[in-house]
Structure formats: C-alpha cells, structure tokens
Amino acid sequence: xxxxxxxxxxxxxxxxxxxxxxxxxxxSTLSLLIHQGAQLSWYPKLFPLSCPPLQDxxxxxxxxxxxxxxxxxxxxxxxxxxxxxxxxRHNLTVALPHPSCEHQFCYPRNFSAHFVHPATRPxxxxxxxxxxxxxxxxxLMPPGTVYVTILREPAAMFESLFSYYNQYCPAFxxxxxxxxxxxxxxPEAYYRAGEHFAMFAHNTLAYDLGGDNERSPRDDAxxxxxxxxxxxxxxxLVMIAEYFDESLVLLRRLLAWDxxxxxYARLNSRAASSRLAAIPAALARAARAxxxxxAGLYDHFNATFWRRVARAGRACxxxxxxxxREARERLLRRCFGDEPVLRPAAQIRTKxxxxxxxxxxxxxxxxxxxxGRAGPATEACLKLAMPEVxxxxxxxxxxxxRGGVRVRPEPVLDNPPPRPIRALPRGHLxx
Numbered sequence: 001x002x003x004x005x006x007x008x009x010x011x012x013x014x015x016x017x018x019x020x021x022x023x024x025x026x027x028s029t030l031s032l033l034i035h036q037g038a039q040l041s042w043y044p045k046l047f048p049l050s051c052p053p054l055q056d057x058x059x060x061x062x063x064x065x066x067x068x069x070x071x072x073x074x075x076x077x078x079x080x081x082x083x084x085x086x087x088x089r090h091n092l093t094v095a096l097p098h099p100s101c102e103h104q105f106c107y108p109r110n111f112s113a114h115f116v117h118p119a120t121r122p123x124x125x126x127x128x129x130x131x132x133x134x135x136x137x138x139x140l141m142p143p144g145t146v147y148v149t150i151l152r153e154p155a156a157m158f159e160s161l162f163s164y165y166n167q168y169c170p171a172f173x174x175x176x177x178x179x180x181x182x183x184x185x186x187p188e189a190y191y192r193a194g195e196h197f198a199m200f201a202h203n204t205l206a207y208d209l210g211g212d213n214e215r216s217p218r219d220d221a222x223x224x225x226x227x228x229x230x231x232x233x234x235x236x237l238v239m240i241a242e243y244f245d246e247s248l249v250l251l252r253r254l255l256a257w258d259x260x261x262x263x264y265a266r267l268n269s270r271a272a273s274s275r276l277a278a279i280p281a282a283l284a285r286a287a288r289a290x291x292x293x294x295a296g297l298y299d300h301f302n303a304t305f306w307r308r309v310a311r312a313g314r315a316c317x318x319x320x321x322x323x324x325r326e327a328r329e330r331l332l333r334r335c336f337g338d339e340p341v342l343r344p345a346a347q348i349r350t351k352x353x354x355x356x357x358x359x360x361x362x363x364x365x366x367x368x369x370x371x372g373r374a375g376p377a378t379e380a381c382l383k384l385a386m387p388e389v390x391x392x393x394x395x396x397x398x399x400x401x402r403g404g405v406r407v408r409p410e411p412v413l414d415n416p417p418p419r420p421i422r423a424l425p426r427g428h429l430x431x
Contacts (some may be wrong), residue, residue, distance in 0.1 A: 095123035155284035335381035
C-alpha cells in the first residue's frame with residue numbers, strides 16, 4: 001500500500017477509536033487523556049491535513065536522540081523543558097551535569113564529556129547549558145544524534161543578558177545606575193576581555209557556539225563565514241526565538257514527533273517591571289554594533305529559517321503553529337486554572353515551581369498549581385512548569401535510582417536553586 005494511504009488509514013483508525021472513547025466516557029467528563037506516564041493529550045495525535053510529509057516519505061518512528069545547545073536568554077529553558085518531558089515519557093536517559101558543575105556543564109569552560117554525571121551516561125538527550133565542543137559532544141552522544149539550537153535577535157537578547165546577569169558580570173556591575181544605555185554608549189570603558197563571565201557582555205551567542213567572541217566581522221569577515229559554516233555542518237535546525245511556535249513545528253517535523261510532544265509553558269521569563277517594554281531604535285543599533293558577531297549569526301540563520309519554512313510550506317507551518325497555540329492555551333487552562341497567569345516567585349505556593357531569582361532587581365515569573373489537585377494529571381502539569389534546576393535535580397535522582405545508585409533524600413528549600421554559574425579561576429576559562 002502506498003505510504004500516503006497507510007497514513008490515511010492510520011488516521012481513520014485513530015478517529016474511530018476516539019469516537020468510541022467519547023461514547024464510553026461522555027464528552028462532559030472527558031477532560032484529558034493520560035498516556036505514556038502521565039503525558040497530557042488534548043487533541044488528536046495525527047494531523048494529516050497540516051504540513052503533511054512528502055508523498056514519497058514513509059512514516060518515520062520518533063527520533064529519540066537529541067542534543068540541544070541551550071544558548072543564553074533565548075527561550076532555551078522552555079525548549080529544555082520540552083525535551084526533559086519527552087525523555088521522561090519515553091524512559092530516555094538525559095545527560096546531566098556532575099554536581100561540581102551545578103546544573104550547567106561547567107559553563108563557561110569548553111564542554112567535556114567528563115562534566116557529565118556517570119549515572120546519566122550514555123545519554124539519549126542533552127539539553128543543559130554548555131559551551132559547544134563538537135568533538136566532545138560527538139564522543140558522548142550516540143551516532144545519529146540530531147543537533148539543534150536556538151538564536152534570538154541580538155539587541156533583545158543583550159537587554160535580557162544585561163538585566164539577568166547584572167550582579168554576576170563585572171562589566172555590567174561597573175556601569176553607573178545599571179544603565180544599559182550608558183554601557184552601550186561606551187562599552188570598552190566597562191568591558192574587560194577574559195575576566196569572569198565576560199562572555200555575557202560581548203557576543204554571547206558566538207561564545208556559546210564555541211566561537212571566539214572577541215572577533216569582529218568588520219575586521220575579519222571570513223571568521224564569521226567560517227563560524228556559520230561550522231554551525232551548519234553540525235546543527236540540523238537553528239530555531240529562532242522570535243518565531244518560537246514556528247520553530248517548534250519545524251522541530252517536531254525534523255524529529256517525527258507529534259505536535260503534543262512540543263506543548264509548553266513559558267519558563268524563566270522576567271516580569272514586565274524587570275525589562276524594557278521596547279528597545280529604542282538607537283539602543284538596538286548600538287547593541288547590534290557591539291555584538292556584531294552575534295548579529296551576523298542571527299541574520300544568516302533567520303534567513304535560512306524562513307527558507308526552511310518556505311520549503312515546508314509556509315501556509316501549513318502557520319496553520320500548525322496556530323493549532324499549537326490553541327492547544328497550548330487549553331493545556332494551560334486545564335493545568336493552572338481558567339485564567340492562567342505568570343506569578344512572581346513569592347506568590348507561588350508550590351515550592352517545586354518557584355523559579356530562581358538572579359537578584360533583587362529582577363523578578364522571574366512562574367506558574368502555580370491550583371490547590372486541592374492530585375493524581376497523574378497534576379504530576380504532568382507540575383513537570384510542564386517546573387524550573388530548570390528543580391527538574392534537573394529530579395531527573396538526576398530518578399536516573400540514579402534506575403541505575404541502582406543509592407539516593408539520599410534532599411530537603412525542599414524555600415529558594416532551592418543555587419547560583420546559575422560557578423565562579424572559575426581565570427586559567428580555567430575556555431576560549
């Protein structure tokens with residue numbers, strides 16, 4: 001039978017099963033379906049009319065080995081949560097950092113496979129912060145691993161970095177009144193290459209991708225071209241944060257996942273009071289000029305992203321992104337109430353959902369569970385909104401138990417996450 005007829009036959013069978021289920025349970029009482037270890041499913045798993053595969057392409061099994069380069073301040077925590085939940089539903093091993101690295105792979109040092117906790121090797125999925133090192137990652141991950149990453153418009157990203165890491169990056173701490181405008185007016189007055197966390201103040205995307213963040217495309221255009229070429233050789237998909245839902249559509253198609261595998265809640269987002277409502281055009285130009293290497297990377301991969309959307313069929317990608325947004329809204333309402341809102345950490349009663357706060361000047365928001373709920377659906381909702389540090393710790397304990405390692409109980413703290421990064425001696429910084 002031709003592949004397209006097989007898919008239609010599968011869709012017909014699935015719809016028939018769902019009709020029977022609705023008759024048995026009743027539409028009024030069927031609020032969700034729980035499957036594969038408390039996965040939430042709000043709508044059919046097959047979308048035969050939205051972005052269908054090429055007619056000559058046979059149905060593919062879901063791809064189970066993924067390495068996500070989690071760049072800084074690019075919505076990477078939300079992508080990480082999607083991957084963590086997928087791995088847990090399918091009983092996959094997630095590579096997690098050794099405790100000495102805290103919850104990142106000893107960033108900002110160059111990644112090494114030695115930074116991975118032995119209880120989480122060999123892994124299927126990797127999604128925690130690291131500085132990219134192709135040889136080390138390929139030594140760790142199995143053959144056939146799909147590599148993906150995400151970029152964000154450099155001016156918006158730099159505003160977020162300046163706010164989030166203001167208490168950690170010396171270049172930012174030197175600026176009077178924590179003024180982004182003052183920094184961008186004369187960045188060389190505050191920036192010192194090579195000092196602790198300097199990578200947060202200059203071409204952070206290039207640094208995360210393993211590049212030399214001190215290079216300027218104005219002085220050496222060939223360096224930017226070479227860095228782009230290296231990224232294209234490794235990464236099957238470079239997502240764009242400004243088009244997050246469209247990026248997830250391309251991701252799920254690349255991995256042959258279902259659309260409900262990429263449902264999400266926004267994580268690690270700042271309160272409106274902690275960010276600029278809009279970046280003035282002059283400030284945006286200054287940020288892009290200072291981060292010219294990042295700007296070159298973003299402009300190139302933003303263009304290639306839309307070429308990829310065009311190849312997939314822009315209308316069907318937009319339709320599937322709309323389906324994703326609608327399903328996401330239903331999911332958030334069922335998990336967090338009829339009017340789900342992001343809350344400051346002090347207003348979140350569920351301690352496992354309290355996001356870490358980088359400083360007193362920055363409020364990181366999160367979701368809270370309605371009181372009085374229990375069961376597998378609540379567990380799935382908890383994971384949907386669980387911050388990075390808590391989820392990483394949970395997965396490490398779970399994988400240790402699976403491997404027969406004795407796990408000591410850990411207390412639940414009022415403000416559990418540690419600092420985002422550990423200060424390292426200057427000689428240990430990777431370049």
